[in-house]
Amino acid sequence: MCTAGGLPTVDEVTTQTTYADMVSCRDVRKTYGTGESTVRAVDGVSADFAAGEFTAIMGPSGSGKTTLMHLLAGLDTPTEGSISVAGTSLVGLDDRSLTELRRDRIGFVFQAFNLLPTLTARQNITLPLRLAGRPVDAAQLRVITDALQIGDRLEHRPAELSGGQQQRVAVARALLAQPSVVFADEPTGALDIATGRALLGGLRDAAQQYGQTIIMVTHDPGAATYADRVLVMADGRIHDELRRPSRETILASLASVTV
DSSP, X not given: OBOTTSOBOHHHHHHHHXXXXXXXXXXXXXXXXXXGGOEEEEEEEEEEEETTOEEEEEOSTTXXXXXXXXXXXXXXXXXXXXXXXXXXXXXXXXXXXXXXXXXXXXXXXESSOOOOTTSOHHHHHHHHHHHTTOOOOHHHHHHHHHHTTOTTOTTSOGGXXXXXXXXXXXXXXXXXXOOSEEEEESTTTTSOHHHHXXXXXXXXXXXXXXXXXXXXXXXXXXXXXXXXXXXXXXXXXXXXXXESOOHHHHHHHXXXXXX
C-alpha cells in the first residue's frame, strides 16, 4: 500500500529497505578544466549508503566532500561513473524525471535555511508537500516538530525565530515528506552547541526510527559522532571509513590527511 503521493509509507520503507543500499555510486569522477589546469574534484569514488544509515562525510577543504554530496543528490552531473538513488539511475535522467525524484525521494538541509519570509514555520514546513499535491499528515507533523522542539513556534514567521529554530524548521521540512534520503550540508555550522546537538539528534532519530538514509557533510568531529559511520575524503577520494566513530578516531583520521 502506498501513500496518495505514490511513495511507500514509513512502515513500508522501514520494513522493505532496512538493509538495502538506498544510494550507490560507482567509479564516480568529477573534473573541471582540461590539460594541465584539470582539477579532479572527485576521483573514482565508489560507495553505498544503506537505508536507515546516518553517514557523515568529512575531509579538509578541497577534499571533494561537498562536490560528492551534490553529485549523489543529483544537483550536479558526474564526468564519469554511475549513481543511483532509491534504485533509479541518475545518469542520463532528463530534467523532469530528476526534478520529480528530488521532490519525492530526497530531502535537503543546507546551512542557509532557505525559508520563505512571508510564510509561517508551519507553512514553510508543509510547502513542498502542498506543491506536490500530497496531503499533510498532521500527526506526523506534530511528532517531528515536537521532537525538534519547535511545536510551539509553528505560527511564527522566520524573522520571529532564532537561527537555531529556523534551522530546525528546515529539518522538519525535509523530514515531513518522508524522503528516502536526506542530504545535509554543514547543518550545524551556524548554530550554538546545544542547538546543533538537538538538530543532530533529530537526524539520527530519523534514520533509526523511519529508515531514512542521512548523508551529512560536516567539518565538525563532534557532529560526526552522531553518525553510524564517517567517510573521510582527501584529494577527491575516500581515504578512510570509520564505523561507530568516536571523536578521537575521527581526529586521528583527519590528521592523517591534513597537510
